Every structure is written in structure tokens, then in C-alpha cells.
Amino acid sequence: MTMGDSNPTIQTADEGAQRLLSHADTVRLEALSDGVIAVAITLLVLDLRVPELEPDQPLWNALTVNWPSYAAYVTSFLVIGILWINHHSLFRQIKYATRGLMLANLTFLMLVVAIPFVTSLVSKYLLEGNWNSKVAMATYDGLALAIALSITFLWAYVLRRPALLEPSVDVAAARKAFPQFSIGIAVYTVLIVLAFINPVIALAGTFGVALYYCFEHLPSGRSKPDEPDGKVL
Amino acid sequence: MTMGDSNPTIQTADEGAQRLLSHADTVRLEALSDGVIAVAITLLVLDLRVPELEPDQPLWNALTVNWPSYAAYVTSFLVIGILWINHHSLFRQIKYATRGLMLANLTFLMLVVAIPFVTSLVSKYLLEGNWNSKVAMATYDGLALAIALSITFLWAYVLRRPALLEPSVDVAAARKAFPQFSIGIAVYTVLIVLAFINPVIALAGTFGVALYYCFEHLPSGRSKPDEPDGKVL
Amino acid sequence: MTMGDSNPTIQTADEGAQRLLSHADTVRLEALSDGVIAVAITLLVLDLRVPELEPDQPLWNALTVNWPSYAAYVTSFLVIGILWINHHSLFRQIKYATRGLMLANLTFLMLVVAIPFVTSLVSKYLLEGNWNSKVAMATYDGLALAIALSITFLWAYVLRRPALLEPSVDVAAARKAFPQFSIGIAVYTVLIVLAFINPVIALAGTFGVALYYCFEHLPSGRSKPDEPDGKVL
Amino acid sequence: MTMGDSNPTIQTADEGAQRLLSHADTVRLEALSDGVIAVAITLLVLDLRVPELEPDQPLWNALTVNWPSYAAYVTSFLVIGILWINHHSLFRQIKYATRGLMLANLTFLMLVVAIPFVTSLVSKYLLEGNWNSKVAMATYDGLALAIALSITFLWAYVLRRPALLEPSVDVAAARKAFPQFSIGIAVYTVLIVLAFINPVIALAGTFGVALYYCFEHLPSGRSKPDEPDGKVL
Numbered sequence: 001m002t003m004g005d006s007n008p009t010i011q012t013a014d015e016g017a018q019r020l021l022s023h024a025d026t027v028r029l030e031a032l033s034d035g036v037i038a039v040a041i042t043l044l045v046l047d048l049r050v051p052e053l054e055p056d057q058p059l060w061n062a063l064t065v066n067w068p069s070y071a072a073y074v075t076s077f078l079v080i081g082i083l084w085i086n087h088h089s090l091f092r093q094i095k096y097a098t099r100g101l102m103l104a105n106l107t108f109l110m111l112v113v114a115i116p117f118v119t120s121l122v123s124k125y126l127l128e129g130n131w132n133s134k135v136a137m138a139t140y141d142g143l144a145l146a147i148a149l150s151i152t153f154l155w156a157y158v159l160r161r162p163a164l165l166e167p168s169v170d171v172a173a174a175r176k177a178f179p180q181f182s183i184g185i186a187v188y189t190v191l192i193v194l195a196f197i198n199p200v201i202a203l204a205g206t207f208g209v210a211l212y213y214c215f216e217h218l219p220s221g222r223s224k225p226d227e228p229d230g231k232v233l
Numbered sequence: 234m235t236m237g238d239s240n241p242t243i244q245t246a247d248e249g250a251q252r253l254l255s256h257a258d259t260v261r262l263e264a265l266s267d268g269v270i271a272v273a274i275t276l277l278v279l280d281l282r283v284p285e286l287e288p289d290q291p292l293w294n295a296l297t298v299n300w301p302s303y304a305a306y307v308t309s310f311l312v313i314g315i316l317w318i319n320h321h322s323l324f325r326q327i328k329y330a331t332r333g334l335m336l337a338n339l340t341f342l343m344l345v346v347a348i349p350f351v352t353s354l355v356s357k358y359l360l361e362g363n364w365n366s367k368v369a370m371a372t373y374d375g376l377a378l379a380i381a382l383s384i385t386f387l388w389a390y391v392l393r394r395p396a397l398l399e400p401s402v403d404v405a406a407a408r409k410a411f412p413q414f415s416i417g418i419a420v421y422t423v424l425i426v427l428a429f430i431n432p433v434i435a436l437a438g439t440f441g442v443a444l445y446y447c448f449e450h451l452p453s454g455r456s457k458p459d460e461p462d463g464k465v466l
Numbered sequence: 467m468t469m470g471d472s473n474p475t476i477q478t479a480d481e482g483a484q485r486l487l488s489h490a491d492t493v494r495l496e497a498l499s500d501g502v503i504a505v506a507i508t509l510l511v512l513d514l515r516v517p518e519l520e521p522d523q524p525l526w527n528a529l530t531v532n533w534p535s536y537a538a539y540v541t542s543f544l545v546i547g548i549l550w551i552n553h554h555s556l557f558r559q560i561k562y563a564t565r566g567l568m569l570a571n572l573t574f575l576m577l578v579v580a581i582p583f584v585t586s587l588v589s590k591y592l593l594e595g596n597w598n599s600k601v602a603m604a605t606y607d608g609l610a611l612a613i614a615l616s617i618t619f620l621w622a623y624v625l626r627r628p629a630l631l632e633p634s635v636d637v638a639a640a641r642k643a644f645p646q647f648s649i650g651i652a653v654y655t656v657l658i659v660l661a662f663i664n665p666v667i668a669l670a671g672t673f674g675v676a677l678y679y680c681f682e683h684l685p686s687g688r689s690k691p692d693e694p695d696g697k698v699l
Numbered sequence: 700m701t702m703g704d705s706n707p708t709i710q711t712a713d714e715g716a717q718r719l720l721s722h723a724d725t726v727r728l729e730a731l732s733d734g735v736i737a738v739a740i741t742l743l744v745l746d747l748r749v750p751e752l753e754p755d756q757p758l759w760n761a762l763t764v765n766w767p768s769y770a771a772y773v774t775s776f777l778v779i780g781i782l783w784i785n786h787h788s789l790f791r792q793i794k795y796a797t798r799g800l801m802l803a804n805l806t807f808l809m810l811v812v813a814i815p816f817v818t819s820l821v822s823k824y825l826l827e828g829n830w831n832s833k834v835a836m837a838t839y840d841g842l843a844l845a846i847a848l849s850i851t852f853l854w855a856y857v858l859r860r861p862a863l864l865e866p867s868v869d870v871a872a873a874r875k876a877f878p879q880f881s882i883g884i885a886v887y888t889v890l891i892v893l894a895f896i897n898p899v900i901a902l903a904g905t906f907g908v909a910l911y912y913c914f915e916h917l918p919s920g921r922s923k924p925d926e927p928d929g930k931v932l
Contacts (some may be wrong), residue, residue, distance in 0.1 A: 035737030038268030043744060045276060048350040057367040059358060081339040099914050106780040117747040124749050125758060132758035146242050229369050271501030278509060281583035283590050292591060292598040314572040317498060447569050504734030511742060514816040525824060525831035547805040550731060680802050690761050
């Protein structure tokens with residue numbers, strides 16, 4: 001839907017030395033992000049490992065014993081899916097990019113791409129039943145917290161530079177809704193604490209949060225009284 | 234073909250609280266799906282493993298002994314290819330998305346991405362000749378069944394919400410054709426049973442079904458008397 | 467360039483029962499092919515393995531001893547790159563798809579995706595200096611031959627169904643140029659024989675052929691006297 | 700933004716035998732490059748390995764000891780991100796392609812795709828504290844140097860063939876700015892030397908250079924007095 005656009009480079013007075021990049025750049029930034037997220041979500045399959053069996057060991061047992069792998073796989077798939085949706089929802093409201101925004105986005109992607117690693121950690125150590133199970137799950141939720149912080153930072157960065165936003169965005173409403181971002185941060189902090197109490201419940205909680213976010217979503221400035229959040233994914 | 238579209242967000246009365254997302258979202262949903270499927274199909278190559286040889290062991294023997302790998306690779310490549318075609322065929326008829334549809338699609342993708350895992354399972358255990366061979370092949374066809382169920386659910390979800398469909402779709406015809414989806418479900422159920430009788434024949438059967446679906450395809454509501462199914466992939 | 471197209475589904479008399487799919491399908495088929503090829507070319511990096519060192523073993527030696535890996539990596543990168551170019555060149559001349567064409571394309575992709583596997587085989591066995599080196603290199607060139615055959619079949623399939631071609635394609639010229647495809651088939655057959663004589667020279671030859679094809683290319687029906695092959699990649 | 704373009708194939712007199720490919724080819728070349736770069740940056744996660752623990756070994760220790768992995772991961776992520784930005788910045792100024800340009804681009808991609816390999820090398824050997832640490836880090840910066848050379852070559856190739864450039868590019872300014880490319884080459888040469896003195900500092904330096912380039916960028920011919928470098932990413 002942006003193909004017909006001209007390719008303007010604007011230089012607003014209040015942005016000073018900060019150069020704005022054209023709309024084409026945000027389209028492309030989003031395309032790269034989509035590609036990276038699609039690959040990261042697919043690499044999760046590498047955490048599903050074919051069991052090495054002892055002689056006479058039944059495969060079915062080995063597969064069922066491996067349930068933390070599947071639980072971690074499903075959770076991470078949902079988490080990355082939701083992150084994709086939210087990332088997309090924010091970027092639809094952004095019209096211009098800056099170098100700072102690109103660096104913030106790269107940081108976000110760097111953290112998302114690490115999800116298959118912490119998934120693997122949880123798959124392997126969740127059932128050890130000792131301190132290591134707790135560390136593995138806390139690392140997982142620690143990464144989720146870092147991602148929540150990075151996306152909050154990215155959105156704060158943009159809200160402080162309204163010239164970057166699509167003209168249709170209601171900046172005042174978006175700023176008013178901004179504190180809702182802190183909910184995600186609080187939730188993942190609680191999950192980190194929970195990981196040290198009971199890592200299995202913390203994994204279930206992480207899954208539940210992702211499922212919840214699948215129907216709820218990040219606040220935006222696009223809400224209109226008669227079509228609440230309609231345009232936001 | 235959707236580039237010139239405006240980006241409408243509709244809110245139909247009969248959908249109640251359920252928010253419809255814009256057409257741009259289904260385009261993007263499909264792009265993410267395509268990316269994920271392209272990566273998943275390519276990761277199948279990781280199941281083709283270079284043999285580790287004993288001293289004096291001929292490579293050619295080790296390669297030919299490994300034929301279940303190649304058979305599983307070819308079968309899975311065809312299966313994912315057909316799934317891509319069918320997914321695409323359905324999504325071409327969908328104009329608007331909802332959160333529920335997105336979650337259904339994410340579930341579908343989560344199952345498709347697991348195909349390289351069960352392929353690896355079959356490659357490794359098909360020739361063990363004991364119960365494990367049967368479990369491996371039954372797991373493979375079990376995943377295929379789960380995928381068939383997920384795509385059936387997705388399409389049922391859309392057919393119950395005709396406002397999501399492209400206006401050109403003949404909803405009545407699509408609903409009438411819906412029971413044909415149960416054929417896939419029946420076929421994979423039979424293959425699971427067959428896997429417990431003879432896993433090698435079940436693999437051949439799975440390949441045959443995929444090949445058959447390459448020429449036949451899922452029913453749709455686009456059929457017109459004079460150009461039967463012409464627009465459906 | 468196809469965005470403004472309408473989405474016609476044609477049904478030509480001489481094609482009989484064979485259903486033609488719309489232009490949008492070939493665009494999408496090409497996009498999936500591009501995605502698969504991009505992933506396959508990138509997975510080649512997995513064949514570059516970090517050496518496991520003995521105590522006191524210098525890393526530099528271990529890296530240089532590993533030169534067949536780098537040679538195979540560079541060769542396969544170039545081979546897949548050229549295949550991408552040629553695939554693209556052919557598909558630009560195809561306007562409509564059929565199920566048969568899609569199956570032919572899937573077969574082509576299935577073979578291309580296997581290139582990282584045979585690359586790994588050559589990396590590991592090229593320097594064994596025995597029969598296994600020859601088998602590894604012959605398997606590599608055997609796959610290259612299979613790919614050449616699959617792309618020849620795909621093009622023959624299309625040339626026999628001129629209704630699938632873009633109207634601008636000169637079918638008679640394309641058919642006249644068709645025998646040039648047999649050159650690639652002959653070249654890879656010779657390389658397979660060469661692999662059994664000297665696998666290192668066969669690898670160098672495979673690289674040389676890919677480099678040659680980077681400047682030369684598959685024949686097409688688009689040639690005009692005053693801009694020879696200008697529109698073909 | 701190029702969708703509405705016609706698809707001209709030009710043949711300039713001064714290019715002689717060198718065939719120019721159409722604008723559609725550069726669009727597609729860029730799309731393939733984007734796909735390859737997105738996969739390569741995501742494969743970096745494979746260098747983050749789940750530690751294998753001894754009995755009673757705490758996971759937290761094993762994770763923290765592994766810091767060179769994370770440092771190498773973050774550095775490579777940033778390096779590939781910047782390369783993507785710069786590649787994109789250059790290609791936006793290129794309107795037509797030649798076979799030579801395609802080969803130059805393939806060489807660039809071949810080197811970029813190898814980054815996960817050298818990242819793995821640094822992760823594993825950075826802390827050995829002997830000559831191998833130095834070789835690993837020097838190999839990393841050696842690859843970075845090769846990439847800088849390949850992108851310099853690519854740009855020199857284009858500047859010598861101004862017919863390939865977008866009409867809006869100020870060729871004289873671009874040529875005048877060209878020597879700035881040698882800065883990157885000099886920097887990576889210094890880092891290779893530094894790797895042999897202190898590999899850990901060389902890694903920090905490599906990270907610093909990437910961070911610096913995130914805000915600075917390659918020279919271009921698009922600068923206008925009143926919007927300095929505005930259109931260049």
C-alpha cells in the first residue's frame with residue numbers, strides 16, 4: 001500500500017541534526033524484520049531433537065519424556081508470533097526512520113533471534129529439578145523482559161519524535177496509552193521471580209501470557225471511539 | 234494485486250465484539266506464512282546427514298543404506314509444498330483477518346515447522362524393524378493429521394464468518410464443499426494405523442497422498458460451472 | 467511490475483482438461499522459489515565447521531588443511547547463484563502456471579535444497595584420496611546433472627504449452643534455442659566421469675563451469691537482432 | 700516504489716559488448732540479497748550453544764564463562780546489520796545491472812554468509828589465551844576486510860559505468876567521495892594487526908567500529924547542500 005508513495009526526505013526544524021530517512025526505508029526495515037522473525041521462528045524446530053536410544057529403549061518413552069522440549073517450542077512459537085504482530089502494529093504507525101530507530105530495531109531483532117537459544121536451554125534443563133532448572137527458566141524470562149524493554153524503548157523513542165509518525169496517529173492518545181507498556185515489563189519481572197520458585201509453573205505462565213497477548217495487544221494512538229483499536233493488529 | 238487497495242477496517246454488526254483487521258493484515262499474514270514455509274522446507278536438508286565412516290567402509294554403501302533419509306526428505310518436501318499451495322489457495326479467498334484467525338494460522342505454522350523434526354525421526358528409525366519404526370512413522374502421520382485438522386479448523390472458522398471472505402467467494406458452495414476436508418483427515422488416520430502394520434508402506438502411502446494432492450486440491454467456493462476451480466491453486 | 471495486473475484465469479481450448487492458473491500464481495511461485503534458494507545458499511555456511519583441536523595443535527594449520535570446505539563452499543555458492551539467475555530468467559518468460567509446472571518447479575527446488583548436503587560430503591571426503599573421494603565428488607556432480615535435467619524438463623514442459631508463455635516470447639526462437647540446454651547436461655556428465663579420474667580437478671571444473679555460466683546463460687526466445695538476449699538475465 | 704516502472708533494456712554505445720539488464724533485475728537482486736542477509740543474521744543464534752554440564756556444575760557459571768559467544772554474537776549482529784544498511788544504500792543508487800555487477804554482488808554475499816562461521820571461531824577460541832585466540836580474531840577481521848574490499852570493488856565497478864546509476868545520482872560527487880571507502884579498509888587492516896596483539900581488544904574495537912558506522916555511513920553522490928546525505932540510509 002505504500003508503493004505509490006513519492007520518496008520524500010524531510011528535515012524538520014525541531015529534529016535539528018537528526019536526519020530523517022524516507023518512508024521507503026521503514027518499508028524496507030519492516031521487510032528485513034519480517035524475514036529475520038520468520039527465520040527465527042522456524043529455527044525453533046532445531047530444538048526438537050531426535051532422541052538417541054539405548055538398545056531396547058522404546059522410542060515412545062523417549063519422546064514423551066522429552067515434553068519440556070515441546071512445551072518450550074510451543075511457548076516460543078507463540079511468543080515470537082506475538083512479537084511479530086506487535087512489531088508490525090507499531091511499525092504501521094511509523095512513517096519515517098532515523099539511524100537511532102534503526103539501531104533500536106536492530107537491538108530488538110538481536111534479542112528475538114536469541115529466543116531459540118533460551119528455548120534450547122529450557123528444553124534441556126527444565127526437568128533437572130535443581131538450581132539449574134531455575135536458572136534456565138529465569139534466563140528465558142530474562143530475555144523476554146529484555147525484549148519487552150527494547151520494544152518499549154523503541155516506542156518511547158518514536159513518541160518523543162512525532163515527526164516520525166504517520167499523520168493519522170493521534171500522538172496525545174498514544175502518549176496517554178504508553179504506560180500500558182509497563183504491564184509487560186512487570187509481568188516478565190514477576191515470571192523471573194516465579195522461575196526461581198517453580199520453573200515449570202513459570203513456563204506455563206509464560207505460555208499463558210503469550211496466549212493472552214494474542215487477543216489483547218499493545219496500546220496505540222489510532223483508537224477511535226467508534227472503532228476501538230480497529231486498525232491496530 | 235492488493236497494492237492499490239485502500240486500507241479499510243470494517244466492523245460488521247453480526248460480528249459483535251470481534252474486531253476485523255484490515256486487508257493489509259491478511260497480505261502480511263500470508264507473507265509471514267510464506268517465509269516460514271520456505272525456511273521449513275529448506276531445513277529438511279539438515280536431515281540429510283553426511284555418513285561417518287569406519288576405516289575401509291565404502292562411502293557409496295553408507296549412502297545407499299541411508300535411503301530412508303532420502304525417501305523421508307522427498308516425501309516431506311512434497312508434503313510441505315502441497316501445504317503451501319493449499320494454504321495459499323485458502324488465503325486467496327480471505328479478505329479480512331481476526332485475532333482468532335491469526336492464532337489459527339500460527340497453530341498451523343507451528344505444526345508445519347515441526348515437519349523437519351518428524352522427518353528426522355523417520356530417517357533414523359524407519360529401518361530399525363521393531364516397534365520404534367512404527368512409532369516413528371505413526372508420529373510422522375500423526376503430525377500430518379494434526380496439520381490437516383488445523384487447516385480444517387481454520388477454514389471452518391472463516392466459513393462461519395463470511396464477512397472475512399473476499400466478496401467473489403460463493404459462500405454457499407464453499408460450505409457445501411467443506412465436508413471434502415474430512416477426506417484428508419480420514420486418509421491420515423488410515424496412514425497412522427498402517428504405520429503400526431508396516432511403516433515402510435505407510436511412508437510410501439504418505440508420499441502417494443502428497444503426489445495425489447499435487448493434482449487434486451482442497452475444495453473452494455470459487456468454482457464456476459464453466460471454469461471448474463480455475464482460480465484456485 | 468505485475469502489481470497492476472488483473473487476475474485472469476484463462477482456459478484455452480487446446481489445453482483441454484489442463485487448468486491454467488493465473489499470473490498471480492507464477493509471481494507467488496517465483497517468490498517461494500526465491501525464498502527457498504536464499505535459505506539454501508545461506509545454509510552452506512553450516513558446512514564451514516570450526517575445527518576441534520588437539521592440545522598444542524595450531525588453529526591456523528587446522529583451518530588451512532580444511533581448504534576443501536572453502537573450495538566446496540565457493541563452488542556451491544556460485545552454482546546456486548547461477549541457478550537462481552537462470553530460474554529467474556526462465557520464469558520471467560512464463561505468464562501462467564499449471565499443476566504440472568508447479569510439480570516440476572518443486573522437483574527443481576528439492577534438488578537445489580540438497581546442494582548443502584553434497585557440499586558437506588565433498589568437504590569431508592575430497593581429500594581421503596581413495597575411492598570415497600571419487601564417490602563424493604561424483605555424487606556432487608550427479609546432483610548438478612539432476613538439476614540440469616529438471617530445469618530442462620521444466621522448460622520443455624513450458625515450450626510444449628506456449629499458452630503459458632508471456633506474449634512477448636518468440637516461441638519459435640525459443641524452441642530453436644532449446645538444444646543448447648543439452649550442453650549443460652553433457653558438461654555435468656563429463657564432470658561425473660572426471661570425478662572418478664581426479665575428484666579435485668572435477669571440483670575445479672565444476673567451479674569453472676559455474677563461473678562460465680555467470681557470463682553466459684540459458685537460451686531464450688526473447689533475443690532480438692539488435693539487442694541480443696538483452697532482456698534475459 | 701519501482702512497481703510502476705516499465706521494464707526497459709538499454710544498450711548504451713559506450714558500454715559496447717556489455718549488456719545492461721533491466722531495472723527489474725536490480726530490484727530482484729536486492730530482494731535476494733535481503734533474503735540471504737536476513738537468514739545469515741539469524742543463523743548467528745546457532746553460535747549460542749547450550750552448555751553441556753558436568754554433574755554438580757552450576758549452569759549460571761557455564762553461561763557466564765561463555766561471554767565471548769555473546770560478545771561475538773552482538774558484534775556480528777551489528778556488523779551484518781550495518782552491511783545490510785550500506786548495501787541497501789548503494790543499491791538504491793543503482794538502476795541497471797550487468798553480469799559483472801551480479802557476480803560482484805554474489806561475491807559480497809558469499810563473504811557475508813561466512814560471518815556466522817568466523818563468529819563461531821571467535822566464540823570458541825577467544826579465551827584460549829594463546830596464538831590460536833589471535834588467529835581466530837584475525838580471521839574474523841580478515842573476513843571483515845574482505846567484505847569491505849568487495850563492497851569497495853562493487854561501488855568502483857558501478858562508478859566506472861555511470862549508465863548503471865539512477866539519473867538522480869551526482870556522479871562527480873560520488874567519485875569525489877569514493878576515497879572515503881578506503882577508511883573502512885584501513886580500519887580493518889589495523890584491527891587485524893591488533894588481533895595479534897590483543898584479540899579481546901580487537902573484538903571490542905570491531906564492535907566499536909560497527910557501532911560508529913551505525914550512525915555514520917558510506918559516502919554517496921546524493922548529497923545536496925541543504926539536505927546533507929538525507930536520502931542515503
